Each structure stands twice: as C-alpha cells, then as structure tokens.
Amino acid sequence: MAIITATKTPDRAAPLGERSVIGWIHKNLFSSWFNAILTLLTGYLVFITVTGVFNWGFTDATFVAENRRACYDNSLTGACWAGVIDWLDNIFYGRYPRDQIWRINVGAVLLVLWMAPLWMGRVKGKVLVGTGVVVFYPFLAGYLFSGGDKGLFMQVMVSGAIVALIANTANMLTGVLWGEFLPDFVLRVLGKSTAPDKTQRNILLALLFVVFTAVFVWQLSWTVEFVSWTKWGGLFLTMVISGIGIASSLPGGILLALGRRSKLTVVRVLCVAFIEVFRSVPLITVLFMATTMFPLFMPEGFVLNKLVQVIIAVILFNACYMAETVRAGLQAIPKGQYEAAHTIGLGYWRTTGLIIMPQALKHMIPNIVGSFIGLLKDTTLVSIIGLFDILGMLRSISKDMPWLGLHKEPLIFGAFLFFVLCFSMSKYSRHLEVKLSAGDQH
Amino acid sequence: MTIELTQAQLASAASSEVIIEIVKMNKWYGSFHVLKDIDLTVHQGERIVVCGPSGSGKSTLIRCINALEEHQEGDIIVDGIKLGKNLKNLDHIRTEVGMVFQNFNLFPHMSILENLTLGPIWTRKMSKADAVETAMTYLERVKIPEQADKYPGQLSGGQQQRVAIARSLCMNPKIMLFDEPTSALDPEMIKEVLDVMVELADTGMTMIVVTHEMGFARTIADQVIFMDEGDIVEQSGPTEFFDNPQHERTKLFLSQIL
Ligand SMILES: Nc1ncnc2c1ncn2[C@@H]1O[C@H](COP(=O)(O)OP(=O)(O)OP(=O)(O)O)[C@@H](O)[C@H]1O
Ligand SMILES: [Mg+2]
Numbered sequence: 214m215a216i217i218t219a220t221k222t223p224d225r226a227a228p229l230g231e232r233s234v235i236g237w238i239h240k241n242l243f244s245s246w247f248n249a250i251l252t253l254l255t256g257y258l259v260f261i262t263v264t265g266v267f268n269w270g271f272t273d274a275t276f277v278a279e280n281r282r283a284c285y286d287n288s289l290t291g292a293c294w295a296g297v298i299d300w301l302d303n304i305f306y307g308r309y310p311r312d313q314i315w316r317i318n319v320g321a322v323l324l325v326l327w328m329a330p331l332w333m334g335r336v337k338g339k340v341l342v343g344t345g346v347v348v349f350y351p352f353l354a355g356y357l358f359s360g361g362d363k364g365l366f367m368q369v370m371v372s373g374a375i376v377a378l379i380a381n382t383a384n385m386l387t388g389v390l391w392g393e394f395l396p397d398f399v400l401r402v403l404g405k406s407t408a409p410d411k412t413q414r415n416i417l418l419a420l421l422f423v424v425f426t427a428v429f430v431w432q433l434s435w436t437v438e439f440v441s442w443t444k445w446g447g448l449f450l451t452m453v454i455s456g457i458g459i460a461s462s463l464p465g466g467i468l469l470a471l472g473r474r475s476k477l478t479v480v481r482v483l484c485v486a487f488i489e490v491f492r493s494v495p496l497i498t499v500l501f502m503a504t505t506m507f508p509l510f511m512p513e514g515f516v517l518n519k520l521v522q523v524i525i526a527v528i529l530f531n532a533c534y535m536a537e538t539v540r541a542g543l544q545a546i547p548k549g550q551y552e553a554a555h556t557i558g559l560g561y562w563r564t565t566g567l568i569i570m571p572q573a574l575k576h577m578i579p580n581i582v583g584s585f586i587g588l589l590k591d592t593t594l595v596s597i598i599g600l601f602d603i604l605g606m607l608r609s610i611s612k613d614m615p616w617l618g619l620h621k622e623p624l625i626f627g628a629f630l631f632f633v634l635c636f637s638m639s640k641y642s643r644h645l646e647v648k649l650s651a652g653d654q655h
Numbered sequence: 656m657t658i659e660l661t662q663a664q665l666a667s668a669a670s671s672e673v674i675i676e677i678v679k680m681n682k683w684y685g686s687f688h689v690l691k692d693i694d695l696t697v698h699q700g701e702r703i704v705v706c707g708p709s710g711s712g713k714s715t716l717i718r719c720i721n722a723l724e725e726h727q728e729g730d731i732i733v734d735g736i737k738l739g740k741n742l743k744n745l746d747h748i749r750t751e752v753g754m755v756f757q758n759f760n761l762f763p764h765m766s767i768l769e770n771l772t773l774g775p776i777w778t779r780k781m782s783k784a785d786a787v788e789t790a791m792t793y794l795e796r797v798k799i800p801e802q803a804d805k806y807p808g809q810l811s812g813g814q815q816q817r818v819a820i821a822r823s824l825c826m827n828p829k830i831m832l833f834d835e836p837t838s839a840l841d842p843e844m845i846k847e848v849l850d851v852m853v854e855l856a857d858t859g860m861t862m863i864v865v866t867h868e869m870g871f872a873r874t875i876a877d878q879v880i881f882m883d884e885g886d887i888v889e890q891s892g893p894t895e896f897f898d899n900p901q902h903e904r905t906k907l908f909l910s911q912i913l
Contacts, residue, residue, distance in 0.1 A: 410782070549756060549760035552756070553762070554762075555723060556723075556752070556753065556823065557749075557773060557822065558779075558826065559778060560746065567773065568762055572762075572763065572764050575764065
C-alpha cells in the first residue's frame with residue numbers, strides 16, 4: 214500500500230525556544246541549576262572587571278599632566294595616560310628627527326596608495342600590483358627613510374619605483390573609471406589596439422622609457438637629509454622589520470618549500486638542512502648569532518649595520534617557518550592536479566605558479582596570516598639586543614625623568630596597539646578566506 | 656577553423672598511418688611487474704577500447720602512452736617520437752595527446768573558461784581572444800556553453816567531465832586517452848558524457864578508452880583489448896570480441912560484467 218499525501222503540508226513556525234530572545238536565554242544560559250549559577254557568577258565577574266578597568270582607564274584617569282607626580286595629585290586610583298601621550302611621537306617614530314617625520318608619514322601613505330588597488334574589484338593586473346609593491350616599494354621607502362646621497366644604484370631604483378608607482382596609480386584610475394588594464398587603455402587611446410603583439414610591446418616599452426628618463430632627470434634635482442638608522446625606532450621600526458619580514462618570508466618560504474620537494478638531491482638536502490636548523494633554534498638565539506657571529510664571517514673592515522643583520526635574521530628565521538606552512542599546503546593538493554597540468558603541456562614552473570601555488574596558498578591563508586601575526590609580535594625581541602622598537606620605547610618611558618617608574622600604562626597601551634594590529638589582520642584573513650572559497654565549494 | 660580541422664582528421668582517419676606503436680614494453684612498480692611485454696599498434700583515427708579486471712594495468716598502460724608514467728623496457732613511439740628521458744620530447748607528446756581522467760581533475764580555482772584557455776595560451780602561445788573563441792567552440796560541442804563563467808565546483812559530475820573533455824580538445828590533440836571517464840558518475844550522467852564521446856569518435860579522432868561500458872564499446876570500438884595481470888590477453892573487433900571471445904579469462908570476465 215502506498216501512502217499518498219494529497220495536500221502539501223504547510224510550513225509552520227519553529228518552536229518558541231528556537232526563535233525568541235527569552236527562549237535563547239533560557240536554552241543557553243539557564244537550562245539547569247548548575248548552568249544558572251555559572252551564568253550569574255560569570256556575569257558578576259565580567260561586571261566588576263569591566264567597571265574596574267573603565268574607572269581606572271577613563272573615569273579616574275589623568276590625560277593631561279606635567280609629570281607623574283602631577284598625575285597622582287590629580288587622581289591616585291586612575292591611570293596616568295599623560296605620560297603615554299607625552300611620549301606618543303617617540304612611541305610611533307622613535308628618535309627620528311622631529312622635522313623629518315613627514316618622510317615616514319609620506320612613506321606610509323605611499324604604501325597605502327600603492328596597495329589600494331588590491332582591494333578594488335574593477336582594477337586589473339592585481340598580481341603585477343602585488344609584485345610591484347614587493348619589488349619596488351622597499352627601495353623608495355628605503356631611500357625616503359634613510360636619505361643622504363643616492364648613488365647611481367639608488368638613483369636607478371628610486372626612479373624605477375617612482376615609475377612603478379605612477380603606472381600603478383594610473384592603472385588604478387583606468388581600472389576604476391573604465392574597468393580597463395593600463396596597457397590596454399594606452400593602446401586604445403593611441404588607436405593601436407589591433408596592432409600586432411610586437412608593435413604593441415614596442416610602443417609600451419618606448420613609453421615606459423620616456424617616463425623613466427623624465428623621472429630619472431627629475432629625481433637628480435632633489436635629495437633628502439641623511440638620517441642614521443640608529444635614530445629609527447618605535448612603531449615605525451617595528452613596522453619596518455616586520456614589514457620586510459612579511460614581504461620576503463613568503464617568497465623565501467615558497468622557494469624553500471619547493472626546494473624541499475625538488476627531485477635534485479643537492480637542492481633538497483640543502484633546503485632540508487637549512488629549514489631544520491633554523492626551526493630548531495629560538496628566534497632570540499638567531500638574533501644574537503646574527504649580531505655577534507655574523508660579523509666574524511665577514512671580511513675584515515666590512516661592517517654591516519645592526520639593523521640589516523637583524524632584518525636578515527628575521528627573514529631567514531621566518532622563511533623557514535613559512536616553508537613548512539607552504540609545504541603542508543602543497544601536500545594537500547591532489548596528484549591529479551599535477552597530472553592534469555602535465556596533460557595540457559604545462560612544465561614545472563607553470564604548473565607550480567598557475568595551478569599548484571594558487572590553490573595551496575588559498576588553503577593556507579589562515580596559517581600564513583597566523584605566521585605573519587607571530588612575526589609582528591616576535592619582532593619585539595629586537596629590543597633585547599638593543600634596538601629601540603616599540604617595546605623598547607614603551608619601556609624607556611619609565612626611565613624618563615618626569616615619568617620615572619611609569620610602567621603599567623605604556624605597556625597596556627602597547628598591548629592595545631598590538632591587539633588592534635593583530636586582531637585586524639586575523640579578521641581580514643577570515644574575510645579573505647570566505648571570499649576566496651566562495652568560488653569553489655566542493 | 657574547427658570544421659577544417661575535423662575534415663583533416665577525417666581524411667587522416669581513412670589513411671592507416673600508424674600513430675602509436677608499442678613494442679615489447681615492460682613496466683614495474685618496484686618489484687611488481689605491472690605491464691608485461693605489451694605490443695600494440697594504433698592507426699590514426701582508430702578507436703580502441705581497453706577493458707579488464709581491476710588492477711590489471713589498464714590505467715598504467717594509457718598513462719605510459721602520454722608519459723605520465725615511465726616504462727622501463729621496450730619502446731613506445733607516439734606520433735613518430737620515441738618516449739624516453741628527453742624532456743623536450745615529453746612536452747611535445749603531452750601537447751599532442753589529450754587525457755581525460757576518472758575524477759575530472761579540473762582546476763578548481765579557475766572558471767570553466769580559464770580551465771579551457773590555460774593550455775592554449777601558455778603552451779600553444781595562442782592569443783587570448785583566439786583561445787576564448789576556441790574554448791567556446793568546444794564548450795558548444797560538449798553542449799554547455801552557458802557554464803563558461805562558473806567554477807568547476809558549481810557543476811554536476813557529468814558537466815565537469817564534459818568540460819574536462821573540452822579542455823583536452825582545446826589543445827587540438829592528435830590522440831585522446833580516456834581513463835574510465837564515466838566510473839565516477841551517477842547513472843543519469845553517464846549517457847551525456849558517452850554521447851559526447853560518440854560524437855568525438857565520429858569526427859575521426861584517435862581514441863583509446865578504458866571503460867566498462869560495453870554498449871558504448873560495441874558502438875564505437877574498432878578494436879577491443881582485454882587485459883589481465885599486465886598482459887594483453889585478447890584483442891579483436893567488437894563483434895568478434897563480445898559474441899565469440901576466444902580466451903577463457905575473457906569469457907569469465909565478460910560473463911561477470913554483462
Ligand atoms: N604508483 C603505484 N605504485 C605502486 N603500485 C601501483 C601504482 N599504481 C598502480 N599500482 C599497481 O599496479 C597495478 C595496476 O594498476 P592500474 O591502475 O593500472 O590498474 P587498472 O587496471 O587501471 O585498475 P582499475 O580498474 O582499478 O583502475 C595495480 O595492482 C596497482 O595496485
Ligand atoms: Mg584504472
């Protein structure tokens with residue numbers, strides 16, 4: 214016997230407990246005696262903590278004062294933010310000459326301008342934008358921050374960077390306005406859209422050359438004042454070290470991970486040895502080794518400054534960790550992907566670059582960003598070997614005469630800054646992950 | 656452009672030029688002897704169906720033909736080129752020999768159109784516009800042009816397999832290899848894929864198909880090969896093969912699957 218329902222069963226609303234606030238509270242917070250007590254207790258603890266922190270940090274706090282004594286004269290139970298506020302410039306820029314701070318700000322703005330297209334849906338050539346930032350920005354920023362005589366190499370690189378920045382900005386405009394890739398736009402305006410590939414390439418190269426020459430001549434007319442790296446400090450220094458670390462540890466890690474899977478025994482053994490050595494030593498040891506042992510291997514009279522040594526150490530250390538992250542991502546790619554790539558004639562580098570890496574990196578975004586966050590936090594270790602990064606700056610507040618002994622507030626402020634930076638990075642990675650996986654649900 | 660091509664293929668189908676020649680080929684996985692003294696000659700335009708029990712070496716055989724696997728002894732000559740360690744030759748072979756896998760192996764991070772244009776752009780050095788045009792032609796041939804902008808994950812198995820076939824065809828190969836193209840599909844999708852393959856056979860493409868779809872084998876095969884434990888046990892025309900198998904092992908196999 215078959216059972217046949219003649220009419221369609223109408224939808225009904227879900228039970229009360231599934232949809233109302235009261236229902237939710239009842240189900241999740243007060244489902245049993247034990248649960249209810251736990252809820253109340255937790256609620257009480259949260260309440261006293263929050264009010265305590267709020268009173269200390271805002272209600273009773275002093276924001277403007279001459280020195281620590283004045284703070285306490287004002288309020289004994291509140292925070293003394295005046296010290297932190299007084300030191301804000303130091304916390305952000307270290308001992309960078311005050312009249313030159315605009316250079317750091319310009320550097321930061323240029324970086325944002327340069328990377329902005331990455332977040333604009335209509336802009337074409339994102340891979341080029343990303344590569345441009347990693348390859349050229351360091352030279353522009355490097356000169357901007359340290360200044361002095363350019364020398365021929367720096368002149369060429371700075372000009373190159375400026376040209377790249379101009380092209381990047383123009384590409385952003387053509388992208389936003391017409392959804393067009395800059396070279397396509399240029400060729401269209403010149404009426405050469407249908408010319409043979411070779412002609413098109415020559416036109417573009419000629420244009421690039423003209424712009425480069427103009428920029429090169431222009432940059433000969435100015436220099437910025439030299440600022441020794443010993444003056445660099447604060448959040449600025451932290452960002453320089455971790456920024457370079459982040460930008461180069463990923464490419465380095467990819468190369469090491471590929472080397473580790475290479476069929477060439479020499480390459481593989483070298484990569485494995487390198488990775489394992491760096492991964493089994495703490496960063497602080499690597500930093501000490503870099504600053505004390507590295508000079509021993511250098512030829513007589515060859516002095517690398519401490520900052521460069523530290524940056525090299527940070528890059529190597531993080532590249533090795535990144536290599537393991539990337540390797541895990543590579544292992545998750547099924548063999549069929551390699552085989553399919555081979556059957557359409559793609560060689561090793563194209564298979565890796567077009568098929569394998571994009572998928573592996575996409576899977577690894579949370580881990581990669583996790584490493585970046587770790588890197589950002591780990592750079593505070595450089596304050597131990599005597600660089601005045603943000604942590605170093607925060608701690609020197611307590612040694613400054615007017616603010617002698619002011620430890621708590623600067624460190625809490627530092628923790629807050631790091632929290633904002635790291636939390637937004639991790640939120641952003643979550644967002645990226647969701648966005649990128651939208652295309653391919655399996 | 657496509658039509659000219661098809662005629663060229665038809666013309667060559669009539670001639671009986673040898674396109675694949677395998678002579679006394681042996682392959683081992685470690686100490687395990689997978690393929691034993693394989694001899695096989697395939698003419699241009701010929702359709703060969705390979706069947707046999709699981710583990711008999713069918714996949715290994717066709718993977719050797721497009722150099723996804725290395726053989727240790729004997730010769731494989733594809734399109735006049737002897738397979739060996741020479742990487743340049745391998746690249747050439749891979750662009751001339753298309754392959755369709757059991758589980759499609761589409762690139763999940765690229766749209767269907769990008770999947771199809773990738774090979775032509777990077778290895779055939781086609782311009783993007785031409786590659787897109789070719790891709791759309793083949794998508795129409797496999798009857799899913801409207802899916803061009805979707806991602807593989809958004810398509811049904813049957814559609815994905817048809818995309819995979821189109822992806823291989825975009826490379827304009829001389830030979831197409833199929834490794835159980837319908838075994839991962841639900842029954843209602845098998846037919847749509849087989850239909851596409853029958854149409855492809857009608858254009859005169861040289862095809863080697865590993866499959867257990869015996870009805871399909873009967874309609875398109877010029878030769879049916881039965882493999883068991885690394886040997887080609889029996890090879891004959893489809894009527895002969897199904898109606899009058901010679902070897903005991905073939906009879907047993909056919910009685911199990913028919
Ligand atoms: N990479 C490998 N390493 C070792 N042994 C392998 C490997 N690939 C396949 N084999 C073995 O070789 C034999 C033949 O494998 P093959 O995949 O060619 O069989 P098949 O005929 O295609 O079977 P099926 O119908 O299950 O696909 C099997 O016994 C298998 O276990
Ligand atoms: Mg198989």
